Amino acid sequence: xxxxxxxxxxxxxxxxxxxxxxxxxxxxxxxxxxxxxxxxxxxxxxxxxxxxxxxxxxxxxxxxxxxxxxxxxxxxxxxxxxxxxxxxxxxxxxxxxxxxxxxxxxxxxxxxxxxxxxxxxxxxxxxxxxxxxxxxxxxxxxxxxxxxxxxxxxxxxxxxxxxxxxxxxxxxxxxxxxxxxxxxxxxxxxxxxxxxxxxxxxxxxxxxxxxxxxxxxxxxxxxxxxxxxxxxxxxxxxxxxxxxxx
Ligand SMILES: NC(=O)c1ccc[n+]([C@@H]2O[C@H](COP(=O)([O-])OP(=O)(O)OC[C@H]3O[C@@H](n4cnc5c(N)ncnc54)[C@H](OP(=O)(O)O)[C@@H]3O)[C@@H](O)[C@H]2O)c1
Numbered sequence: 001x002x003x004x005x006x007x008x009x010x011x012x013x014x015x016x017x018x019x020x021x022x023x024x025x026x027x028x029x030x031x032x033x034x035x036x037x038x039x040x041x042x043x044x045x046x047x048x049x050x051x052x053x054x055x056x057x058x059x060x061x062x063x064x065x066x067x068x069x070x071x072x073x074x075x076x077x078x079x080x081x082x083x084x085x086x087x088x089x090x091x092x093x094x095x096x097x098x099x100x101x102x103x104x105x106x107x108x109x110x111x112x113x114x115x116x117x118x119x120x121x122x123x124x125x126x127x128x129x130x131x132x133x134x135x136x137x138x139x140x141x142x143x144x145x146x147x148x149x150x151x152x153x154x155x156x157x158x159x160x161x162x163x164x165x166x167x168x169x170x171x172x173x174x175x176x177x178x179x180x181x182x183x184x185x186x187x188x189x190x191x192x193x194x195x196x197x198x199x200x201x202x203x204x205x206x207x208x209x210x211x212x213x214x215x216x217x218x219x220x221x222x223x224x225x226x227x228x229x230x231x232x233x234x235x236x237x238x239x240x241x242x243x244x245x246x
Contacts, residue, residue: 007088131174
């Protein structure tokens with residue numbers, strides 16, 4: 001599979017890029033740090049069974065003018081793109097964003113508006129070749145309005161709804177949309193936060209997501225137990241949600 005990934009230099013994106021490279025997929029990295037991109041590309045090349053060269057291009061989710069050139073560079077290097085993966089996003093605590101509305105605005109723009117704009121570029125590209133897979137990391141935080149993640153969750157709720165709509169409209173034209181909803185996973189994004197029960201590891205997430213990409217599974221909770229946790233949370237009455245801290 002020929003795949004490009006935005007966010008493959010750290011966390012779950014890096015684990016997923018490594019898994020795909022190790023099984024022989026051709027990977028092209030998109031990201032913001034030239035040195036990180038070069039280091040990660042060399043790492044993926046060393047892991048590839050064919051030692052195939054891994055390309056990279058700059059793409060900043062904060063700057064939509066970088067999206068089209070980055071995807072064009074990926075398409076040129078890979079020949080064509082069969083799968084676009086987006087794991088890049090930022091996180092800030094609810095308290096930090098309540099105290100600084102500019103921080104909230106930056107997160108909402110990056111994690112929702114600009115991510116959707118990037119996906120629109122990717123959608124056009126994939127449909128232009130007759131289909132392909134768009135795999136995007138949303139979050140369980142988008143499944144219900146909750147006190148600790150009101151703003152981050154709102155961005156991810158919008159993203160999940162967008163991805164579901166894409167699936168409904170374009171599945172018949174060959175677009176396979178995979179919306180990944182991680183629970184708590186131990187990465188740089190969650191460093192310093194106390195891991196709850198069922199906290200996951202990036203490598204296990206990568207295994208599950210690679211399988212979902214192969215099968216075209218539309219929604220993936222990872223670790224899998226979060227499907228049942230969120231099912232229960234979605235059914236909790238509002239008076240209970242007002243009382244609990246979750
Ligand atoms: N960790 C969790 O518990 C958790 C839970 C639910 C959902 N998620 C979601 O899962 C996805 C992956 O999370 P993670 O924990 O693996 O995150 P992470 O370890 O913080 O990695 C985030 C990646 O995004 C890239 N990135 C950040 N800002 C960017 C920008 N402006 N332009 C382009 N790339 C940018 C980073 O690039 P650099 O490598 O250059 O820093 C990094 O590769 C995210 O969408 C996150 O919201 C995570």
